[in-house]
Amino acid sequence: MDMYNGGPEVSIRALKKDSMKFVLSNTDLSVANALRRIMIAEVPTMAIDMVEIETNSTVLTDEFIAHRLGMIPLSSFDVDRIQYTRDCTCTLYCPNCSVELTLHVKVNVDYDDMNDPTIDKTRQVTSLDLVTSDESVKPVSDDRAHPILIVKMRPGQELKLKCVAKKGVAKEHAKWSPVYGVSFEYDPYNKLRHSHYWIEEDEKLEWGVSANAVEEAPIDPNEPFDYNAKPDRYYMEVETSGCMKPEDVALRAMTIMQDKLGGLQIKLDDEFKEDTQRWGY
């Protein structure tokens, strides 16, 4: 097909372990927005979805802890290997569609230290206390000095539970989103007048231009407004939770889009084979 003026162009500006800056150009706003929306809500990851609590004598309630566990990002590099439970043959969960993580922390009472106020007896239960059954799916925390806090315990308390992590998408629950943020900007000088700024006195003073403005020519005050102009450069930045590489999130998003389109074609084929025959085409 004709790719509409050579097709979209991608230029990566910066890449690091959990974020990426890139410029998508020569395509429509709807395509760039589709990429943004899929990265946020439709790229599958792993997250804790079921928690079976055996003992909980901490100050937090069972559901409070279950909710906190769900929010912990889990490494999802190998998520394609795992099935969605709805597509699986099992009834509740199995190794094909889930990963089990366990946690057992009991803080013993040390009677010698009990009355010494200088000793901090608080035990911080963190993501490091979760023991995974699958090394490819474990809490994201490279920085062992700053793991994710789940609950604080005092001597004599105990927490014992089993978590079941499942594959899912953020369309169902935000905990499955691979990204913490996707920034998206076009037309930094507002030449297209898509933005309507609230101005007190002076627009230029009150609304500075963004960092992306260096990529584009500033407004020529003598140039008339071009009402036919359309956006065609999109400045995007993806920041992941650490569960996947940012470049993989973007690439996966595009393949998900293709999968959706392919799926629709198959369904359309099934649905309208008869119709087109009836119409004689």
Next chain:
Amino acid sequence: MPATATRMEEDNVEVDTGKVTIVPGTMTEPQCATFCLQDEDHTLGNALRWVLMKNREVDFASYSIPHPSETRTNLRIQTSDKTTAVDTMFKGLDDLSDICSHVIQTFQAELAKGEFEYFEDGAF
């Protein structure tokens, strides 16, 4: 195993994802139709609308989400006499898929080239 049997019955009534139907009464002739895309939203609706409008044979293409709590999108297409709404829809899906392939290719080429600031860790 009664438990398994119940589960299988449940599976049979599961909502068919990615389903496409025609909204009854909207295909008065082959050149026009309103497609109902189950489980799709602005993500596909808007991009597909754009790619359809790029097609010279398309006289009208538009999408709407009739109700915010129902996960479906309606897509209306009207074409010239040279083609049909269904064929146009096929072409639209193909074209958008080609654009996606192109983005993937250019993205991978760009990654391979490595002409960007790379940080193993730390701030930008």
